Amino acid sequence: HTTSRPPPTPSPLRFSKFFQANLRILVTGGAGFIGSHLVDKLMENEKHEVIVADNFFTGSKDNLKKWIGHPRFELIRHDVTQPLLVEVDQIYHLACPASPIFYKHNPVKTIKTNVIGTLNMLGLAKRVGARILLTSTSEVYGDPLEHPQTEAYWGNVNPIGVRSCYDEGKRVAETLMFDYHRQHGIEIRIARIFNTYGPRMNIDDGRVVDGLIKLMNGNNTGPINLGNPGEFTMLELAENVKELINPEVTVMMTENTPDDPRQRKPDITKAKEVLGWEPKVVLRDGLVLMEGDFRERLAVPKKTKA
Numbered sequence: 497h498t499t500s501r502p503p504p505t506p507s508p509l510r511f512s513k514f515f516q517a518n519l520r521i522l523v524t525g526g527a528g529f530i531g532s533h534l535v536d537k538l539m540e541n542e543k544h545e546v547i548v549a550d551n552f553f554t555g556s557k558d559n560l561k562k563w564i565g566h567p568r569f570e571l572i573r574h575d576v577t578q579p580l581l582v583e584v585d586q587i588y589h590l591a592c593p594a595s596p597i598f599y600k601h602n603p604v605k606t607i608k609t610n611v612i613g614t615l616n617m618l619g620l621a622k623r624v625g626a627r628i629l630l631t632s633t634s635e636v637y638g639d640p641l642e643h644p645q646t647e648a649y650w651g652n653v654n655p656i657g658v659r660s661c662y663d664e665g666k667r668v669a670e671t672l673m674f675d676y677h678r679q680h681g682i683e684i685r686i687a688r689i690f691n692t693y694g695p696r697m698n699i700d701d702g703r704v705v706d707g708l709i710k711l712m713n714g715n716n717t718g719p720i721n722l723g724n725p726g727e728f729t730m731l732e733l734a735e736n737v738k739e740l741i742n743p744e745v746t747v748m749m750t751e752n753t754p755d756d757p758r759q760r761k762p763d764i765t766k767a768k769e770v771l772g773w774e775p776k777v778v779l780r781d782g783l784v785l786m787e788g789d790f791r792e793r794l795a796v797p798k799k800t801k802a
């Protein structure tokens with residue numbers, strides 16, 4: 497290939513550097529569900545400064561309220577489709593609505609966020625020499641023809657469907673990441689996250705976040721699958737929720753939405769080997785945590801039997 501500069505040699509000191517050095521870290525989409533848990537983890541290290549850039553489309557200041565006013569924390573209302581000038585050492589690039597309801601609401605905006613937003617963050621990484629991590633998704637596998645999915649699978653994605661703004665948007669984002677890596681020597685990391693749930697929603701007790709921090713500070717570019725290989729059908733999920741919330745309710749069957757993958761399950765061999773990461777929370781326990789959080793937020797007490 498004909499790159500002007502070879503990719504940098506990964507430094508084995510990087511991981512320990514994360515714990516020792518004073519790093520200024522940008523988290524785009526840091527007011528969202530995964531981003532706010534990530535910010536909590538990053539702020540635990542007293543040497544780090546954290547800057548969040550978020551347009552509050554699906555995220556909220558409330559998720560970050562415990563950090564607002566903290567001397568090591570800064571919150572910027574910013575849309576990543578616009579250029580951003582800050583000086584940072586690491587960029588966790590999460591900005592993008594993750595739930596189909598939201599990303600289908602304005603599909604053109606979703607694809608701009610994925611493509612122009614990622615381009616801008618790569619331009620920023622290039623200018624300041626920062627390492628950048630992209631939170632990609634299992635949706636890049638589309639409606640998979642291989643099961644379970646390893647990172648080597650190229651996917652089966654409809655390029656013109658109603659989900660394409662997200663699926664294809666993330667695929668282009670991954671392409672941009674690798675092109676900036678090969679062409680400009682940018683240090684990149686890509687996580688492919690599988691559906692994640694929980695309080696705020698709670699993300700497997702914060703474990704996806706551990707995976708992201710390990711990936712950022714390790715030596716492997718990825719892509720690396722982060723997800724739970726425990727498989728269940730939607731009916732099993734519904735029955736579990738019913739039993740937990742209210743055994744009286746009836747489960748209704750409805751048409752699936754277009755292009756929704758029929759079956760998906762991550763192969764996480766690579767995450768285990770490279771990051772020493774695997775999820776720990778089983779569905780039943782995760783649902784209990786989520787129920788408590790949702791009841792509190794919606795102020796709906798649990799009915800106790802008399």
Ligand code: NAD
Nearest residue numbers: 525527528529530551552553554555575576592594691692
């Ligand atoms: P979320 O919707 O809670 O968070 C996304 C955040 O990005 C929000 O705070 C939102 O306001 C912000 N945002 C959206 N568009 C923006 C823009 N143009 N400029 C600036 N900020 C913008 O979603 P999440 O579940 O926390 O997901 C975070 C990342 O992880 C996303 O990139 C998503 O694609 C990826 N991911 C999530 C899951 C999951 O199951 N939650 C699965 C796979 C991948």
Ligand code: UDP
Nearest residue numbers: 578579580581582615616617619620622623
């Ligand atoms: N960019 C940014 N912040 C920076 C540097 C660049 O947002 O600190 C944006 C810039 O506006 C451009 C994109 O990143 O749209 C890509 O930048 P790059 O330098 O790779 O490309 P060029 O500006 O040469 O097209």
